[in-house]
Amino acid sequence: MIETTSNYRQLLANLEYLKQMALHLDEVVDFSITHEVSFIDCLIRLTNHEIDVREKNMIQSMVKVAGFPFLKEMSSFEFRFQPGINQQQIMDFISLRFIENQENIVFLGPSGAGKTHLATSIGIAAAKKRNSTYLIKCHQLIENLRKARTESRLESRLKHYSRYKLLIIDEIGYLPIDVAKAQNYSFSLSTVVMRRKALYSRLTSISRRGVKYFWTLK
Secondary structure (H helix, E strand, C coil), X not given: CHHHHHHHHHHHHHCCCCHHHHHCHHHHHHHHHHHCCCHHHHHHHHHHHHHHHHHHHHHHHHHHHCCCCCXXXXXXXXXXXXXXXXXXXXXHHHCCHXXXXXXXXXXXXXXXXXXXXXXXXXXXXHHHCCCCEEEEEHHHHHHXXXXXXXXXXXXXXXXXXXXXXXXXXXXXXXXXXCHHHHHHHHHHHHHHHHHCCXXXXXXXXXXXXXXXXXXXXX
16 A cells, blocks of 8 residues: 555656646546546546647647737628628638648728738637747838848848748738838748748738739728
8 A cells, every 4th residue: 555655646746747647647547447447548538638738728829929919710700791701711711721722812901891800810720720820010021021131131031931831911001111112122022922821911902923812801
């Protein structure tokens, strides 16, 4: 009995850094005794607690670092106010098939039409599937590229944005863009877009080259 108790304490000590397994140890042991569960099944049940929490924390972390302006998912989007939208097509975006196919999406429309909501919802779905995702406003992206160029680290900054599996560029056209800046950084911006799949939530004008889905919200 003394040895069994000692082993139990040793197991708890070993699980010190595996918090969920330590918390659920007694529960799983009692379950295995009551239901005569095998040793392997007992370990699976115990480790599932740890994996589930770590996976949840990983998802929360990826959503947090993505820079979303709010956490609105597709379930809260009011499709009845946008009857022109093909809801089935939008839901297909949630499947993230467009990422695998390296396709781009553009949402067009006036302020308040729901473009950012749609873009964010798709971004959250991507982050939850552990795809590196980042949302940035267009004017901030251009300013970051401008600053990087003056500091002779433009290529490094381009690589930073290009590494995301899904890049969401928001609010193109909300703020005036200096013509000279636009000309100087249009190539850099295009480089970012072509290096990685990009999901725009607002554009005033853009070439259809490389963009498969155009949606106009009213």
